[in-house]
Amino acid sequence: MDGIHDLGGMAGFGKITYEDNEPVFHAPWHATAFALNLVSVGALRSYNTDEYRHSIERMQPIHYLQASYYERVLTGVATLLVEKHVVSLAELEDRAGGTFPLAMPNADNPMADLAPQPVARFTVGDRVLVKDIHPTGHTRVPRFCRGKTGTVLHVAPAFSFPDAAAHGGAFRKEHTYHVEFASIDLWANGGSETESVIVDLWDSYLEGVGA
Amino acid sequence: MSEKTKFASPQARTEALQETLADKGLIPDGALEGVIHMATEDWDPKNGARVVARAWCDLEFKQRLLSDATSACAELGYAGIQGEYIVALEDEPTRHNVIVCTQCSCTAWPVLGLPPDWYKSPEYRARVVREPRKVLREMGLDLPQEIAIRVWETSAETRYMVIPLRPADTQGWSEQKLAALVTREALVGIALAKSV
Numbered sequence: 001m002d003g004i005h006d007l008g009g010m011a012g013f014g015k016i017t018y019e020d021n022e023p024v025f026h027a028p029w030h031a032t033a034f035a036l037n038l039v040s041v042g043a044l045r046s047y048n049t050d051e052y053r054h055s056i057e058r059m060q061p062i063h064y065l066q067a068s069y070y071e072r073v074l075t076g077v078a079t080l081l082v083e084k085h086v087v088s089l090a091e092l093e094d095r096a097g098g099t100f101p102l103a104m105p106n107a108d109n110p111m112a113d114l115a116p117q118p119v120a121r122f123t124v125g126d127r128v129l130v131k132d133i134h135p136t137g138h139t140r141v142p143r144f145c146r147g148k149t150g151t152v153l154h155v156a157p158a159f160s161f162p163d164a165a166a167h168g169g170a171f172r173k174e175h176t177y178h179v180e181f182a183s184i185d186l187w188a189n190g191g192s193e194t195e196s197v198i199v200d201l202w203d204s205y206l207e208g209v210g211a
Numbered sequence: 212m213s214e215k216t217k218f219a220s221p222q223a224r225t226e227a228l229q230e231t232l233a234d235k236g237l238i239p240d241g242a243l244e245g246v247i248h249m250a251t252e253d254w255d256p257k258n259g260a261r262v263v264a265r266a267w268c269d270l271e272f273k274q275r276l277l278s279d280a281t282s283a284c285a286e287l288g289y290a291g292i293q294g295e296y297i298v299a300l301e302d303e304p305t306r307h308n309v310i311v312c313t314q315c316s317c318t319a320w321p322v323l324g325l326p327p328d329w330y331k332s333p334e335y336r337a338r339v340v341r342e343p344r345k346v347l348r349e350m351g352l353d354l355p356q357e358i359a360i361r362v363w364e365t366s367a368e369t370r371y372m373v374i375p376l377r378p379a380d381t382q383g384w385s386e387q388k389l390a391a392l393v394t395r396e397a398l399v400g401i402a403l404a405k406s407v
Contacts, residue, residue, distance in 0.1 A: 007337040008313030008364065015349055016334045022327045024251045029225040034325075035246035036228060038292075043239050053315055069316065069331040071221040078228050087231045095227035098219030140366045142313055144340065157296060159368040176367040178298075187341055194359045197340050200367035 001054075001107065001136055002143060004061035009144040009187065030070040037077045047080045050166035054138035055079045058103035079103040110137020110167045117203035118158075120175040126152045127209040128179055130201065138166035141205045145197070149209055150181040153198060161202055174203040249291075250325055256395035258289045259322035259372050263398070264389035266299075267377045277301060280372065284322055293370055294321035300363060300400075301374045307358055308373045309347065309400030311339045312365035319370030323398050330399065340364060350401045373397065375404040 025031040040046045047055075055076035056064075064072065079102040081087045092100045112135035122128055132147040133139070140162050158173035165171070180198045183191035218224070232238050262284055266273035276283040280299040284290060297319050300308040312318070316331040329335055329350075339346045343360045347353070354360065363371050375397045381389060396402035 005314055007333055008311075008340045010337040011341075013334040013337045016329050016332055016338070016346065018329050018350060019327070024325055025247075026328075027222065029222040031247045031250065032229055032243060033221075033225045034250060035243040036225070036232070038246045039238060039242045043242055044237055056315065065333060068221070069328065074221060074225050074228065078224070081228070081232075086237070087228070087235070091231050092224070092227050093219070095230055096219035096223045098223065099217060100224050100227065101218050140314060142364065142366060144313075154298070156298075156367070156369050159296075162367075176369065178363075178369065180361070190341065192344065192356075192360075194356060195343055195362070196359070197362045197364055199364045200369045202367060 001057060001110075001138070002134055003057045004059070004064045005057040006143050008142045025070075027070075030068075033070045033074040033077070037073055040077055040081060044086070046084050046086055048165055050138055050160070050162040051080060052076055053162070054106075054166040055103050057138065058106065060101070060104060063101055075101060075103060106167070107136035111135060111163055111169055112139070114163070114204040116161070116172045117174050118172065120155055120158075121203055122152050122177055122206065122208065123155060124152055128152060128177070128201075128206040129209050130179075130199075131205055131207060133205070135163060137163065139163050139205075141201060142199060144186055145179075145181055145199050145201075148181055148185055150179040150185070150199070152177045153180050154178040156200065159202075161204070163202075176200050176202050177206065179206070250320075253291075254320040254324045256322075256324045256393075256398055257390070258284075258287070258324075259319075259395075259398040260390040260393035261287060261386070262289065262299075262322060262372070263374050263393045263404075264386040266374055267381075267389055268386050273374075276374070289321040291321050293317070294319050295370075296368055297322065297370050297372060299372050299374050300361070302376045302400075304376065305358055306361060307347075307354055307400065308361050308363060308371075309339065309343055310363045310365060310371045310373065311336060313337070313340060314366055317365040317370065319372055322372050323395060327395065347401060350396075352402055373400040375400075378404050378406045380407055 112133045156176045158175045161172045183195035280297040313336045318326040392405040
């Protein structure tokens with residue numbers, strides 16, 4: 001989805017706050033929220049990691065930006081456990097003593113029509129074009145590289161295709177490619193001749209360029 | 212948020228979810244504690260630092276690290292969740308590498324540890340793909356224009372680690388002493404290894 005989570009290249013953000021000797025968790029509930037997710041994916045098998053990532057992406061944009069990282073984790077976990085009827089929103093709000101915001105529902109037709117590509121179609125050095133797709137569900141093709149052409153630096157092993165896995169689609173694995181984009185191709189005049197961005201992209205997000 | 216949508220605190224919400232699951236008997240004994248132990252004790256950027264120090268000292272290990280970092284890290288005992296496919300990025304005098312996940316905050320947990328807040332911030336995720344040199348300068352790393360910067364977006368299942376340049380005047384140093392020069396920031400690429 002073209003959601004708030006897809007932040008790469010968005011302008012208007014200020015300086016990055018850096019903390020010396022930062023602890024792994026700043027509060028016990030951060031650790032608990034993190035662990036609840038791993039237990040829900042692992043021991044409970046309530047959902048998979050792609051569904052989890054998408055549940056955070058579905059948060060209302062204003063809430064997403066205001067929430068800390070672990071509040072986003074918590075919201076994603078709770079959303080899925082409510083949607084899967086493991087817990088109810090009423091019992092959560094009763095215990096929490098107030099409103100328990102969840103993410104927005106899944107889109108009706110979340111998956112883009114991308115043919116499976118079980119065999120690697122590209123190799124190192126190939127020029128590839130990122131399809132200009134706008135699926136309404138989970139995808140891992142950032143907006144900033146859609147419609148852009150880059151060069152394959154590396155062919156990675158085949159991994160489960162997240163757009164399908166996040167939405168109960170048929171299991172399929174595809175190779176991913178480390179595709180290098182020149183900064184000036186991504187950001188035009190705002191780019192730099194000596195900078196580039198490498199994006200790790202599944203096969204079916206791509207098409208070949210030239211011969 | 213308006214008054215109408217005032218939320219229970221995140222802590223109260225977390226505790227509510229934990230207690231609700233526990234009441235239903237859905238949290239196996241010790242499961243949460245086990246995860247928290249891994250996150251705070253096992254996944255540590257010191258692991259990545261040891262990998263880098265070994266690579267600086269052992270050319271054959273470095274070749275294995277560059278060709279198959281997953282196996283090379285596993286040789287030192289660093290493997291598992293979010294370390295299923297690790298790729299090591301070697302800095303060169305004329306080319307610097309830096310890692311981001313614009314979409315969420317994916318990181319190679321076994322070798323880098325859970326990511327710090329700055330890595331997870333909307334500011335870092337939005338800006339470093341677009342103006343990396345400026346971001347690095349703001350964070351204390353001033354790279355001249357002639358040094359190329361490659362920004363690696365962790366958008367799929369590859370998990371990256373940077374092998375920073377070995378600092379000058381460290382010939383003959385032990386791996387242990389070298390590892391102390393490699394910070395989490397250097398493993399992500401917002402800093403160099405500490406100079407001596």
